[in-house]
Structures are given as structure tokens and as C-alpha cells.
Amino acid sequence: MPEGHTIHRLARDLGAAFQGEQVAASTLMDRFADGARLLDGQVVERLDAHGKHLFVRFGPEAWLHVHLGLYGKFTVGRLPAPEAKGALRLRLVGREHWADLRGPTACEVVTPAEKARFHARLGPDPLRKDADPDRAWDRISRSRVAVGALLMQQEVVAGIGNVYRAEILYRHGIEPHREGRGVHREEWDASWDDLRTLMRAGVRAGRIVTTRPEHRSRRSGRATREDSFYVYRRTGLPCRLCGTPVLTEVMAARNLYWCPVCQPR
Incomplete structure (x- = not known):
């Protein structure tokens, strides 16, 4: 599933292509026919992203809400457009x-009030200017749930997925099974600042890279896919810092990765 940096990059790209323009909207799927009619002929006024949710404002009252999920994809190109066919939403x-x-x-058209309810349900997004990390800390610091599970809850922190979860915990030496209330405030503050830096870099690059150059097999140039992560999808491979095999298990319905030495209980 795309993580938050992907949605913010998509908002940026759609804004560059359409913001301020009147657009034609169409669909090949009956279930979105009414929605497409509401958007057709409207001006794209604003793009907004919060976590894994994308919002596009059409005219004064209508917002298009999109959550890509596991299989969704928005493709942007220059005219002429290809033939419309298949399951085109x-x-x-x-x-x-x-x-x-x-x-x-x-994929739905919502009112401003409905959009506001989405924002109210979501936790702070490290990529938004209005994000308040204290909201996330308040929930984490009072919870008996493992921090590795808490970080996957979008009502705690919006935009974090499986990659950022594993990598941010590793970078700060936090064992993922530790209860949220066992995380120290200075650890959370450092993790939040690091998330902002890593996710902003992800928006710019269009990919996630969490390793430092000195920890890669190739220390100069663009990081390869194999060199991009410390623990994510590196089960059984040696930790880049201590050489201990990386462990994995299922937590919060997704595979979790960590180093038992660099992230001690």
C-alpha cells in the first residue's frame, strides 16, 4: 500500500497538471457515474493530502476523496490521452x-463537512504543516499496545506504513514490542523529527531510502533497492551495523522486521 509520501507527491503532481483549470471528468464505471457528473466542467481549485488520503477540491463545495489502498493507481500524462477502456474509475x-x-x-465526492470529519479521525501527518506531534505522543504514552502496532494505526500517526514503521524504530533503537507507554519522550521527539526528514525526502525522490551512505555497500551515488533499507524485507540477512540476522514476525497484520541487538528489549 502506498505510504504517505506517495500521496503527497501525487497531490503535488496533480496540482501541477490541473490546478486552476476547468477539467472534463468521465468514468467507465456505473457506480461513479454520478460523481463524475458532479466534477465534470468544474475547476480544480486545491489539492490536499492527509496520510494516505487524497483530496481534490472542485468548485466551491465538492471535494474528491481518494484512498488508493493496495491496488489503486493514479496515472498522469500529457495529451493526447490513450483510449479509455477497462475498469477506469x-x-x-x-x-x-x-x-x-x-x-x-x-473514490467519492464529499462535502467540506465530510472532509473535515476525515481529518478529525486521522492522526498527525508528518508531512503537513498543521501536524501536532503531541497528539500522537498523548496516545502512544498512555497505551499498553506495542509501539510497532501503534505506528500502523492511522488515527495515531497518519501516513506511516510498513516500511516507515520498521525503519524508524530501527533508526532509533526502539524494540517494536515495547509498550507505547514505555517509549521515552525524547525518543518520540527524535523519531518524529526523523520521520519528517525521511518522508520529505521520499516526496522529492518518489521512493523510500532510510539508510545513510556509510551503511550501504556502495557509498556514493543513488542508493540501490538492496541498499535502501536497514531491516525492511531483510529477514535473515545480517544487520548493517552489528551483523546479527534480521528477524521478522507478523504484527498488526503486516510483516514486521527488526534487529534484536540494535533494538534490544
């Missing part, structure tokens, strides 16, 4: 660009 066409949405978990 939404096509947008502006003066110079087109965009196709396929396979999202959610």
Missing part, C-alpha cells in the same frame, strides 16, 4: 494533461 482531462484513476479502495 475516473478520467480527468485539462488543457494539456490527462489523469486516470484505477482500482482505488475509495
Whole structure:
């Protein structure tokens, strides 16, 4: 599933293609026919992202809400657009660009009040200017739930997925089974600041890289896929710092990765 940096990058790209333009909206799926009619001929006024949720404002009252989920994809290109076919949930066409949405978990037109309720349910997003890390700390510091599970709850921190969870805990030496209330405030503050840095880099690059150059097999140039992570999907491989095999287990319905030496209980 795309993590928060992907959605913020998508908002940026859609804004560059359509913001301020009147667009044609269409669909090949009956269940979104009414929604496409509401958007057709409207001006794209604003793009907004919160965690894994994308919002596009059309005209004064309508917001398009999209959650890509596991299989959703928004493709943006320059005109002419390819032939519309298959399970096309939404096509947008502006003066110079087109965009196709396929396979999202959610694609709906919502009111400003409904959009506000989404924001109220979501935790702080490290990529948003209005994010308040104290909201997340308040929930984490009072919880008996493992911090590795808490970080996957979008109402605690919005935008973190399996990669950022594993990598941020490793980078700060936090054992993922530790109860939230056992995390120290200075650990949380450092982790939050690090998340902001890593996720901003992810928006710029369009990919996640969490390793420092000195910990890669190739210390100069662009990090390879194999060199991009400390523990994520490195089960049984030696830890980059201590050489201990990386462990994995299922936590919060996703595979969790950690080093038992660098992240001691």
C-alpha cells in the first residue's frame, strides 16, 4: 500500500497538471457515474493530502476523496490521452494533461463537512504543516499496545506504513514490542523529527531510502533497492551495523522486521 509520501507527491503532481483549470471528468464505471457528473466542467481549485488520503477540491463545495489502498493507481500524462477502456474509475482531462484513476479502495465526492470529519479521525501527518506531534505522543504514552502496532494505526500517526514503521524504530533503537507507554519522550521527539526528514525526502525522490551512505555497500551515488533499507524485507540477512540476522514476525497484520541487538528489549 502506498505510504504517505506517495500521496503527497501525487497531490503535488496533480496540482501541477490541473490546478486552476476547468477539467472534463468521465468514468467507465456505473457506480461513479454520478460523481463524475458532479466534477465534470468544474475547476480544480486545491489539492490536499492527509496520510494516505487524497483530496481534490472542485468548485466551491465538492471535494474528491481518494484512498488508493493496495491496488489503486493514479496515472498522469500529457495529451493526447490513450483510449479509455477497462475498469477506469475516473478520467480527468485539462488543457494539456490527462489523469486516470484505477482500482482505488475509495473514490467519492464529499462535502467540506465530510472532509473535515476525515481529518478529525486521522492522526498527525508528518508531512503537513498543521501536524501536532503531541497528539500522537498523548496516545502512544498512555497505551499498553506495542509501539510497532501503534505506528500502523492511522488515527495515531497518519501516513506511516510498513516500511516507515520498521525503519524508524530501527533508526532509533526502539524494540517494536515495547509498550507505547514505555517509549521515552525524547525518543518520540527524535523519531518524529526523523520521520519528517525521511518522508520529505521520499516526496522529492518518489521512493523510500532510510539508510545513510556509510551503511550501504556502495557509498556514493543513488542508493540501490538492496541498499535502501536497514531491516525492511531483510529477514535473515545480517544487520548493517552489528551483523546479527534480521528477524521478522507478523504484527498488526503486516510483516514486521527488526534487529534484536540494535533494538534490544
